[in-house]
């Protein structure tokens with residue numbers, strides 16, 4: 001299937017078709033997701049937590065993101081890929097934001113970038129990157145790069161006043177030129193209000209069923225990442241358990257000499273070569 005474009009995503013919204021969005025961080029996973037027909041892949045800075053083992057997304061660097069976006073691109077050459085701008089790769093200035101967004105496109109051939117926030121400074125960054133010719137996805141609600149100010153990974157927009165602020169942030173991000181917005185960790189009523197008022201595709205993660213599409217962290221929905229599981233995750237498989245059992249079975253068989261089996265998992269040598277080999281060994285004594 002041909003790679004989808006923003007026109008396809010806008011058409012899907014017009015037709016009432018949901019947009020399927022998942023994160024991926026490596027070649028193998030991206031390949032499976034493309035095969036499964038996922039519409040859009042996010043190489044999230046959750047990479048830092050899910051693949052690199054940090055407790056937060058803060059330590060993730062541009063070089064980390066570029067390397068993993070390249071791997072995902074190789075695995076999913078025909079899927080729309082969004083690169084997530086890591087902490088401090090766009091905050092300092094519009095110029096810094098354009099330069100780093102440009103690296104994602106130039107070095108990893110992503111289709112769009114995403115950045116967190118809904119205030120006037122972020123609106124300026126979105127406008128600058130968009131005017132440089134790059135598609136920008138906004139990200140509001142539970143924004144992990146603001147976790148210090150939020151006070152942890154907590155749902156947002158749970159009071160009437162905070163909910164209204166999020167609706168207004170979505171407007172600001174859309175007006176700044178974002179082609180789509182990801183809304184994370186908000187009550188369904190807030191996801192619904194933002195979606196109904198938007199002129200661009202609204203994607204949700206933990207934002208209820210009314211958004212134009214859904215995102216999950218792939219490692220959560222297959223039961224791979226187990227440090228914590230957000231409330232909004234549904235587990236579709238238990239890959240962590242399957243892999244752990246496979247590793248245990250391998251360990252047992254190696255220890256008991258049951259693996260490898262000679263003749264099955266081994267290289268063969270012609271009979272005459274073995275004979276000559278033994279003679280050579282003998283004559284070397």
Ligand SMILES: Nc1nc(=O)c2c([nH]1)NC[C@@H]1CN(c3ccc(C(=O)N[C@@H](CCC(=O)O)C(=O)O)cc3)CN21
Nearest residue numbers: 046049050144153154155217220225228229230231232
């Ligand atoms: N593996 C993984 N999945 C994610 O969804 C995710 C990441 N990592 N890393 C970056 C952010 C952090 N996110 C998180 C992390 C934790 C909760 C969580 O545990 N929430 C609790 C309490 C919510 C509250 O206090 O309001 C929950 O029960 O959902 C939610 C989103 C979403 N993102």
Ligand SMILES: CC(C)C(=O)C(=O)O
Nearest residue numbers: 023044045046084205
């Ligand atoms: C949690 C999602 C929205 C994200 O930004 C990421 O995967 O980094």
Ligand SMILES: [Mg+2]
Nearest residue numbers: 044045046084
């Ligand atoms: Mg992120």
